Amino acid sequence: MPPRKTAAKATSKKAPRKKVAEPKKTTTTSNKKAPASKKRAHSPDGECEPEVEAEAEVDPATPAKAPPRKRVKRSAAPSKEEPQASVGEVMEQSTTKPAHPALVGKFDIYAIELPFLAKAYLPTSASEPEFGALYDTILTYQAKSDFTARCVLPASKEDSDKEDDKPGRLSSAVLENPMEGMPWDIALVDLQRVESVLFLAKERKEFATPPRTNCGAGIEDRTVLEDSNCGVQSAGGVFRMQRAWTGDRGGENIEVFEGYLSFDVVYSGMYRRKGHGSGQKIGFSFWAVRARKGADGSEIGLAQA
Structure with a gap:
């Protein structure tokens, strides 16, 4: 933080009039940053169900290779989501519960x-x-x-x-x-x-x-x-x-x-x-x-x- 304050003073001394040129800090730049924060909210909040659920479910099966293919996300995400989870659960139950006779x-x-x-x-x-x-x-x-x-x-x-x-x-x-x-x-x-x-x-x-x-x-x-x-x-x-x-x-x-x-x-x-x-x-x-x-x-x- 201290270095930034000294840098600000140096620029103000060399160009005092240019400092008035605050139109550069227009509302357009602030408006451009706002949409970026909104885009970040899509993935954790999951407001767009077809896109976010597709990325969350497809990524584990195909790690980081299919995110840009949004065409597949709309149709494949809803169909692949539940079957994959149910099959995995069935396989875990069959492997974690072997039919071993008890030593009794x-x-x-x-x-x-x-x-x-x-x-x-x-x-x-x-x-x-x-x-x-x-x-x-x-x-x-x-x-x-x-x-x-x-x-x-x-x-x-x-x-x-x-x-x-x-x-x-x-x-x-x-x-x-x-x-x-x-x-x-x-x-x-x-x-x-x-x-x-x-x-x-x-x-x-x-x-x-x-x-x-x-x-x-x-x-x-x-x-x-x-x-x-x-x-x-x-x-x-x-x-x-x-x-x-x-x-x-x-x-x-x-x-x-x-x-x-x-x-x-x-x-x-x-x-x-x-x-x-x-x-x-x-x-x-x-x-x-x-x-x-x-x-x-x-x-x-x-x-x-």
Whole structure:
């Protein structure tokens, strides 16, 4: 602002009489500026519906190439406006609501390190995993009630309005109470539904092939003892599972899941004096399938807490 004032004084000293020549500042110049301000109001206010709506709707589809073509704007804008929006909304609904079965119910778990499963999953002659063969092999053992572990997963907090959701349960002969010779009663708590499970580096090493990504159906929680035990100082671990593969058998959707579970137990003095050592640290990767169903259609497996 200060420089402009000095410049004005300089011109007034050199040409005092020319300063009177104010007819140059005629109303014509002010009138020319006024229409410019009116034109600016057209685009935000949208007073001219055929022109403004055409520019607003056509520009996203053809960025900055069709503004001068006003002939097309009058006829194409009204017809293209609503169909494009409705189609986009339909596509968003179809992509944001995939028909993924929830990870709820009973599952039978099989350690990945089992040689007969590893052979079916990745034969020496195959370059890609064969999940179909793995699924069939698992079913032959599932029919005999032969499994590494069993679990039952209730609805997570994201799927229920209840404030106190029931925990899940896990039972495995691998995770055994040495004093009783029976599997620990393990609860699955803090269930969280995720799009893709994040496995730690040490956990990924336990898989036959790298875990899948962007599976769209996964769950993470913690393993703890259901009840306190005077022979246990502390106990806990993790349980992570996600869907790895889906297939179709006679119109029926079939699934194979992959995951990792761990359970570390530190014994108290009583267990140590009995010669059971300081505790146990167990963790392994696994495949899982949904529990088979009985004649009445109900799942056969571990009972819910």
